Amino acid sequence: MKKSSGLILGLTAVFCAARSIAFGAIVVETTNVFTFTPAGGNLIAGLSPSAVVNASAGVESTGPVTKLTDGSTSNVKAEAYTIGNNGFLTYALGDSANGYDISGVNIFSGWVDHGRDKANISGLAYSTAFDPDTFIAIPGTSATQDGASPDFRAMVRYTDSAGTIASQAHSLRISFGTQENGYAGYHEIEIIGVEANTGSPKVEVCPATEVKLTTATINGGIVSTGISQTAVIAYWGTSDGGMDVQSWANTNQLGI
16 A cells, blocks of 8 residues: 555455356267276265265165265176166265366266166256356256177266366266166266366555545556456545455446
8 A cells, every 4th residue: 555645545456256167168978988997086086976866776786876986887786876867966076165177077887788878968067166056057068878788888078178167166967868778877977177276366556656635646457367357446545444445435446
C-alpha cells in the first residue's frame, strides 16, 4: 500500500477456480486384452463406489464391488462384479479441496464364458470440488466392446488429446447401458489422475504516481494468473482498511 497526501491505496488480486468440462477431444479406445497390468496413478485403487445403481455382488458367485479396484483380473466369476441394465457407479476421488485432474479412465469387462462379457458404457460424468452434487456429462464417452472369448477382457479406455478429461473433479460417475443378457461381468475400473493444483495469482504493486489530495494513479498488474480466472481490485480511502475489505471507503475492479 502507498500513503501520500492523506490518500491511502491498496491493490490485491482475487481469483475463482476455473472449471472446465474437458480439454481437447476425448479419445475412446476399445480393444480386447488377455493380460492385465495395473495403471499408475489410479485414484480409486482399493476403494468402493460412493453410489451404486443396478449393480450387485454374488450373481453367479461373483465377488464384491472391491474386485473392481483391487488391481487384478481373472476370467473366473469370483473375480468379476456384475452390472445390470442402465446401472451406474459413482466414485468419490478423495478429499482434496481443489479436486483432481483426470487424465484417463480404464474399464475392463469379462466373463468365464462368452455371453456376459460385453462392455457397454453409456457415458461418463463428473462433479467438481466446488459443486460435488452436480454432475456434468462428458460428451463423446459412450462405448461398447465385446469380449469375444472367455479368455479375453474387453477394454474401454478413455484419454484426452490435451491430457485432461476433467479438471478439479470431486467424483466420477460411470453409466452403463443395456447389458448383455441382462447383466455383465466387470473386472476392473481405473480412474487415472492427480490432485489439482489451481495455482495462485500474483500481483505486482508499484508506487503510485501523480498522487494528489483525492486522486492518484495506481501502477501494477497481474504478473501471473496461475491457472485460474483472476481479477485485480483496487482499494482506497483516507484510512487504511488493511486486509478487511469492508473497511475501505472505495473499491474498483480493474479487470479480469
